Amino acid sequence: MSKIYVLHENDEWTIHLTKRLDELYLPYEVWHLNEGLVDLTEEPPEGVFYSRMSASSHTRGNRYAPEFTETVLAWLERHGRKVFNGTRALRLEVSKVNQYTALHGVGIQTPKTIAAAGKKQIIEAAEKMGEKSFITKHNRAGKGLGVQLFHSIDSLKQYIEGDDFEEPVDGITLIQQYIQSPEPYITRCEFVGGKFVYAVQVDTSEGFELCPADACQLGDQFCPADGGEEEEKAKFQIVENFQDPIIAAYEKFLLDNQIAVAGIEFIRDENGIIYTYDINTNTNYNADAEAKYGKYGMLELAVFLEQELNKLGHIPALSRS
Structure with a gap:
């Protein structure tokens, strides 16, 4: 039977997705790829494969997880399996140089x-x-x-x-x-299935001026995967009806680079020019901001994976609570 396979190296981040897969009664299996083996003479199982490998895996003791994940992804792709965020996405995830050269190649502005x-x-x-x-x-x-x-x-x-x-x-x-913004925030645009879901503004007014990137740098209390203390929750606010021509450019970029799921971050300078500085193919979401907005990234992702699994002949569950 075909199922969803989630490839990752961090249980704490992945549990938010598996919870949604459980809610939808979807068959799935989790592959933790810090270590393992791949028999290249065998065929992989049938199903939908989604990689959540992170560039920061080495900070959690998983130094070679990205390299091993690329081995697994190459094996899957060689056998024609349906893979989301495959080898191309992984190469962008683990190299900002690769990100910037790819962005420049399609005319998307990045900082020098x-x-x-x-x-x-x-x-x-x-x-x-x-x-x-x-x-x-x-x-x-x-x-x-x-x-x-x-x-x-x-x-x-x-x-x-x-x-x-x-x-x-x-x-x-x-x-x-260093891009100086007249407003104390950066913007992160979330995409699932290569399509825009929502944009979230991240407040950078308290100690976040060192870089308009990676909110997790200030510790778990500022991580998009965790709401933190009550006073910190407003640091993440989803923008109602966000519209900008950059969204179409981002969607084309994701399509061209075979990226299904990503968070793309940008900052505007005092002249209103957008500088794109980070692509996160292992994206997380802020629960408090989503609760206020009524839209949930992990649920969107789970539904997307379900739709792709159904294309392989999966029979949806008859009832859901």
Whole structure:
């Protein structure tokens, strides 16, 4: 019997999806891909496969989960299985350089960025950047890894030579133009099945100025997967009837890059220009913001996977509570 297969490395994030799959009485199986084996001489099972592999897996002790996941995805794709967020999506997830080059290729604006390998080269990149203010971040990131704001080359040198310097897991540090927004928020657009679901504004007024990226960098209380304390809940607000030409550009980008599920983040500068700076193919949702809006990302995703499973001949459940 065909079923839904969820490929991941983090139980705490995945349980929000499996709860929705249970509510819809859908047959599914969860593959935790921190370790395992793949017999390339065998065929994979029939079904719908959805990857939630994260670029930050190494921060949870799952250093090689993305590499093993790519092995599994290549095996699935080789045998023609229905895969969502496959190898192309994974390569974008684990490399912001891949993201930016792909975005540039279709004319979507990103902040000016220089990639550097080596401490000396990081400083050289900042000097070449020629910006009064700039940020650093890791190429393979998530959770705001390596994100720092600098207003001078001297302060960067102190960081690079100090004990607080974070070595990127892939050895690549990005030096990026700092975009100053007149409003204290960034916008994250959520897509399921390659189609726009909603946009959420993330308040960046309290300690979030270091980078308009990855709300999780401030700790779990600011993570989109967790509402946090009562006073923090308003940090995530879904925008009613959000409309912008960038949505059509994002949908085409997702289609061209074989990405079914993603959260894409952008910031506007003082001239209203949109800079896209992050694509999250392992997207999470804020429960409190969704409850106020009445739309639920994980439910949308579960329904999408159900529809795709039905195309393989799955017989829907007769009743649902």
